[in-house]
Amino acid sequence: MLDLLSTTPRPVAGDEKGPRDLLTEILLGLRLDGVEYGRCVMQAPWAIDFPAQRSARFHFVASGGCWLRTPSRDWVRLNPGDAVLVPRGSAHTLASAPEVPAVDIALLGRVPVSDNIYLVDGHGARGTQAVAALDVATPSDVMFCGTMRFNLDPLHPLIAMMPEVMLAGELAQRDPTVPALLEAMEREVSLDRIGACGIMARLADVLAASIIRAWVECGCSTSSGWVAAVRCPRIGKVIAAIHADPERDWTxxxxxxxxGASRSRFAEAFTRTMGESPAKYVAKIKMFQARRWIADDGMRIAVAADRLGYDSEASFSRAFKRIIGHAPSASRGGQAWARTAALHSSRISSASSRQ
Structure with missing residues (x-):
């Protein structure tokens, strides 16, 4: 598991800039860990659909190349050495050429290498000529793909405001760590040494963290809304407290x-900055925490309700459904989340198009 911004510089004694930036305080708690990784050796023509999922996805193009498309973004070419992070696990397609019919990733078999690493076996797929082999005579498109999990809900304000797709190449010039890690992954692939897949998995974790850090430090610095609010010394202090202790009965x-303001001045300033009342924001953060407990930890709904201060499981369930969009019990599966994520992504795209 990686501390996403563990290498963020910390203020030293005597620093005239004052307390650490509150956004950094929140980001220091953002963690991710790799769930599974796969090495894919594909022979054209091929195309794979990756449906929406709760966890983030990561792709690194080792050789050959491919095209990437999302519901809100047209085809983009990925060349050898390129990497892409899909932070909210949004639906997307990878293909050797845009016109190739795609096959769902679930139809491709897997050959286990270790506990969380596999090779793609495409012999059973229809509509592609994907080949699960590490040594083929004809040119191949070789990719290293992974699934990663954040310790924040995918609809958390920070995760939600990230781009649908984050291309390492677009951030490489802003953070020297990114191209260095890309080069390390390329070398590891080309050497094809024993244990290469395991090392690639660890490099992928670090690269994904570096991509997000580069975006936070360079790409979202001019963002409005949530990030701007967090960086406001007065509102940011309140937001940081809510996120640090979502179980507390905040009033x-x-x-x-x-x-440090009156109730009316605080409520007016918070609502104006965040676009929602303090009570609604607190309730939303509580439900994000609850969904993680239920979906990831298997916590009983009654226990989650009690920990978050609800008088009854029924009142908690009503609040959960109103904010998340489905009943708490549905969080134990993936389909309800996928529908919620798709709806949320469409709202983000619509909002972006109006800006």
């Missing part, structure tokens, strides 16, 4: 005291 008077 408007408590939050107003944190900001």
């Amino acid at each position: 408007v008077p408590m939050l107003a005291d944190l900001m």
Whole structure:
């Protein structure tokens, strides 16, 4: 598991800039870990659909090349040495050429290499000529793909405001760590040494973290909304407290005291900056925490309701469904989340198109 911004510089004694940036405080708690990885050796023509999922996806093009498309983005060419992170696990397609009919990734078999690493076996797929082999006579498109999990809900404000797709090449010039890691992955692939897949998996974790750090430090610095609010010394202090302790029974008077303002001035300033009332924001963060407990930890709904201060499981379930879009019990499966994520992604795309 990686501390996403563990290498972020920390203020030193005597630093005239004052307390650490509150956004950094929140980001220091953002972690991710690799769930599984696969080495894919594909022979054209081929195309694979990756359906929406709760976890992020990562792709590194080792050799050959491919095309990438998402519902809101037209085909983009990926060349050898390119890497892409899909932070919210949005649906997307990879193909040797845009016109090739795609096959769902679930139809491709897997040959296990270790506990969380596999080779793609495409012999059973229809509509592609994917080949699971590490040494083929004809030119191949070789990719290293992975699934990663954040310790934040995919609809958390920070994750939600990330681009649908994050291309390493677009951030490489802003962060020297990114091209260095890409080069390390290319070398590891070309050497094809024992244990290469395991090393590639660890490099992929670090590269994904570096991509997000580069975006946070360079790409979203001018963003409005949530990031701007967090960086506001007064509102940011309140947001940081809510995220640090979502189980606490936060009230408007408590939050107003944190900001150092009257209840009315605090509520007006918070709503104007965030676009929603303090009570709604607190409830949303609580439900994000609850969904992680239920989906990832298998926590009972009654226990989650009690920990978050709800008087009954029924009232908690009503609040959960109102905010998340489905009943708490549905969080134990993936289909309800996929529908919610798709709806949320469409809202983000619509909002972006209006800006």
